Amino acid sequence: MATTDTAVSLSNVRKTYRVGEPVHALDGVSLEIPRGSYTAIMGPSGSGKSTLMNLVGCLDTPSEGDVFIDDRNVGSLSGRERTRLRGTQVGFVFQTFNLMPRLTALENVALPQLFQGADRVERRERARALLERVGLADREDHRPNELSGGQRQRVALARALVNDPAIVLADEPSGNLDTETEAEVLDLFGEFHEAGTTMVVVTHERHVAERAERIVHLLDGKIERIEELDGVTDELDSGANR
Amino acid sequence: MRPGASLRLAWRSIRGHKLRSALTTLGVVIGIAAVIAFVTLGASLQAGIIGDISPDDQRNVYGWAADPDTEGGPLAGAQPIFSQDDLESVEELEEVEAAYGYAPIQSQSVSDGDEQIAQGDGLIASGPSYIREERLADGRQFEMGEREAVINPAAAEQFEENVTVGDELTITVIGGEQTTVEVVGITDSSEGLSPFEGFESSPRIYVPTDPYYVEQAGGFGIGDGGGEDGAETNGGDGADARFIAIIVEAESTSEADIDAARESTVAYLESDAADASEFLGDDLEVTFQTSTELLQQLQDILDLLQNFIVGIAAISLLVGSIGIANIMLVSVTERTREIGIMKAVGAQNRDVLGLFLTEAVILGIIGAILGTALGLVAGYLGAWYIDLPLVYPYEYVALAIAVGILVGILSGLYPAWRAARTDPIDALRYE
Numbered sequence: 001m002a003t004t005d006t007a008v009s010l011s012n013v014r015k016t017y018r019v020g021e022p023v024h025a026l027d028g029v030s031l032e033i034p035r036g037s038y039t040a041i042m043g044p045s046g047s048g049k050s051t052l053m054n055l056v057g058c059l060d061t062p063s064e065g066d067v068f069i070d071d072r073n074v075g076s077l078s079g080r081e082r083t084r085l086r087g088t089q090v091g092f093v094f095q096t097f098n099l100m101p102r103l104t105a106l107e108n109v110a111l112p113q114l115f116q117g118a119d120r121v122e123r124r125e126r127a128r129a130l131l132e133r134v135g136l137a138d139r140e141d142h143r144p145n146e147l148s149g150g151q152r153q154r155v156a157l158a159r160a161l162v163n164d165p166a167i168v169l170a171d172e173p174s175g176n177l178d179t180e181t182e183a184e185v186l187d188l189f190g191e192f193h194e195a196g197t198t199m200v201v202v203t204h205e206r207h208v209a210e211r212a213e214r215i216v217h218l219l220d221g222k223i224e225r226i227e228e229l230d231g232v233t234d235e236l237d238s239g240a241n242r
Numbered sequence: 243m244r245p246g247a248s249l250r251l252a253w254r255s256i257r258g259h260k261l262r263s264a265l266t267t268l269g270v271v272i273g274i275a276a277v278i279a280f281v282t283l284g285a286s287l288q289a290g291i292i293g294d295i296s297p298d299d300q301r302n303v304y305g306w307a308a309d310p311d312t313e314g315g316p317l318a319g320a321q322p323i324f325s326q327d328d329l330e331s332v333e334e335l336e337e338v339e340a341a342y343g344y345a346p347i348q349s350q351s352v353s354d355g356d357e358q359i360a361q362g363d364g365l366i367a368s369g370p371s372y373i374r375e376e377r378l379a380d381g382r383q384f385e386m387g388e389r390e391a392v393i394n395p396a397a398a399e400q401f402e403e404n405v406t407v408g409d410e411l412t413i414t415v416i417g418g419e420q421t422t423v424e425v426v427g428i429t430d431s432s433e434g435l436s437p438f439e440g441f442e443s444s445p446r447i448y449v450p451t452d453p454y455y456v457e458q459a460g461g462f463g464i465g466d467g468g469g470e471d472g473a474e475t476n477g478g479d480g481a482d483a484r485f486i487a488i489i490v491e492a493e494s495t496s497e498a499d500i501d502a503a504r505e506s507t508v509a510y511l512e513s514d515a516a517d518a519s520e521f522l523g524d525d526l527e528v529t530f531q532t533s534t535e536l537l538q539q540l541q542d543i544l545d546l547l548q549n550f551i552v553g554i555a556a557i558s559l560l561v562g563s564i565g566i567a568n569i570m571l572v573s574v575t576e577r578t579r580e581i582g583i584m585k586a587v588g589a590q591n592r593d594v595l596g597l598f599l600t601e602a603v604i605l606g607i608i609g610a611i612l613g614t615a616l617g618l619v620a621g622y623l624g625a626w627y628i629d630l631p632l633v634y635p636y637e638y639v640a641l642a643i644a645v646g647i648l649v650g651i652l653s654g655l656y657p658a659w660r661a662a663r664t665d666p667i668d669a670l671r672y673e
Contacts, residue, residue, distance in 0.1 A: 054667055057586070059586065059666055059667050060667060079591070080590060080591075083585070083588060083589070083590050083591075084588065084590070086586070086588055087587060087588015087589075088588065092586050092587065094670070098579070098582075098583045098586070098670065099583075100580055100583060100584075101580070102254050102255060102258045103254070111584070111587055112587040112588050114243055114244075114247050114251075115243055115584070115587065115588040115589045115590065115593055116588060117243065117244060119244070120246075120247070159587065163588070
């Protein structure tokens with residue numbers, strides 16, 4: 001399939017968990033995330049944010065509907081293919097950083113390449129370049145516990161970008177950071193977005209979400225509204241998505 | 243993932259938990275060390291008992307009569323049934339080169355002049371060619387009917403002044419009777435000359451069956467003092483002395499000649515012409531074996547013993563592998579989050595499986611190497627302590643490493659499989 005302008009596309013996606021009563025974590029969501037865009041996803045607890053993130057991050061498959069990442073239908077892929085797609089096309093940034101504790105900053109950044117079979121020299125070169133871009137060239141041999149929170153999150157961002165993914169998916173990236181460090185990290189997000197990376201940030205903090213081009217508001221498993229931050233608010237009737 | 247990268251990551255995580263890894267490995271170390279140590283000791287024991295002496299008595303067939311149900315080595319359950327007449331008749335058989343009796347004589351002491359040495363066994367009566375010419379370091383074989391003896395170096399060195407050819411020794415047998423012998427030869431080694439004696443080094447004095455055994459058997463026969471009611475086998479002059487064993491020399495060392503000699507001897511002994519035949523029956527059968535065959539029996543017994551010990555050691559290896567499995571399971575749980583991270587950034591199930599399996603195999607190999615080293619040292623010390631010739635069974639070292647790898651794989655398989663199928667979503671939430 002020819003590359004389109006859409007990095008991620010969800011059409012009428014449902015995710016149902018069966019714990020006794022069936023629970024619709026996502027209840028008919030359609031969403032397109034264009035390449036090079038910067039999207040924030042907001043919503044209260046239980047609104048389906050995490051489920052949406054797992055689906056977009058290729059960690060999970062929908063119960064109904066289709067999720068396309070880089071024009072490939074996630075639901076139709078085998079487990080192996082899905083893992084490969086995730087490894088190459090999705091970069092994760094987590095609230096708790098999730099770096100490997102025994103690996104150095106450089107090794108952490110290089111880790112995703114390891115599973116794609118890249119050789120050692122290639123891995124180190126690429127990782128070093130990215131560490132430089134996030135301003136941690138002098139910290140490459142430090143372990144995560146020797147780095148500050150902000151530095152760790154920058155290492156995580158470098159790791160997310162190392163395989164040149166279609167989308168960077170950040171889950172509360174500044175949740176564990178103080179205000180000043182938060183600004184630094186979010187500035188970096190902005191920089192990478194400017195450079196063409198597709199960013200999706202899941203957050204419940206308004207000021208974090210406002211860094212994006214648009215905010216998708218979730219409520220009870222449905223898209224409540226999509227807010228374009230150039231001033232126009234696109235109100236959606238949830239019934240229209242059924 | 244490339245194997246090199248997988249190896250490095252696994253090694254990193256082993257180094258990250260030094261104490262835990264060391265304790266885990268300990269189980270395998272002890273198991274492998276026990277196997278290696280016991281196998282080394284077993285091999286050394288075997289070398290010590292059997293020796294590396296190649297039997298140079300290849301054409302000899304050793305015979306004795308025992309209950310066919312008796313298990314054990316040469317002379318086990320043997321009864322004295324071979325008469326002097328039997329020996330002479332066997333010797334006249336076409337297929338037989340020579341035949342002579344064999345009998346240990348119970349003694350009390352041996353004296354060289356005024357010097358008296360207590361010696362309870364090692365006085366052996368047999369035919370002249372029992373001591374083969376090539377085994378003589380000095381002198382000659384004794385002659386039948388003469389009061390002569392050939393002694394081995396250990397017997398000669400017992401006395402302050404080494405006994406030499408031409409010296410006269412006084413032997414006191416059980417019951418206090420004394421008899422003299424002239425030393426006419428000294429052998430080249432103190433090891434036993436046949437499987438009947440065993441192969442260990444000890445002082446031995448070889449004398450002709452006539453007069454020594456014949457006199458002794460006659461001297462103690464109840465028929466001698468008992469008069470009319472004495473058993474006919476115990477004539478007063480000892481002519482009816484019965485031998486506990488018989489040694490038959492075949493024409494050559496070829497298997498055909500040995501079998502021919504063996505068959506015709508057995509056939510004669512079982513015929514009515516033989517004195518021995520009256521005792522033979524369901525409860526008593528003659529057995530004729532070459533020393534090679536006899537050594538095989540001994541070897542079988544040692545093998546059995548060794549297998550038993552290795553079996554016990556294998557149990558400790560099993561315990562060790564359960565230890566690895568246990569630690570790996572704990573390790574998988576403890577690193578759930580790391581597994582989640584790796585899977586989120588693109589690790590396939592087989593990558594995770596490979597990582598944990600590699601870790602278990604590394605622990606197994608380290609355990610095997612350390613265990614082998616420890617086992618070899620323990621085997622060395624053991625052999626040194628019991629004073630055995632040290633024999634290292636090198637094939638077992640290779641086997642130990644293979645077992646280490648196997649233990650690693652087997653005990654790592656389930657934990658690694660558990661790790662591989664961890665759901666990244668759950669794993670990333672795991673605290």
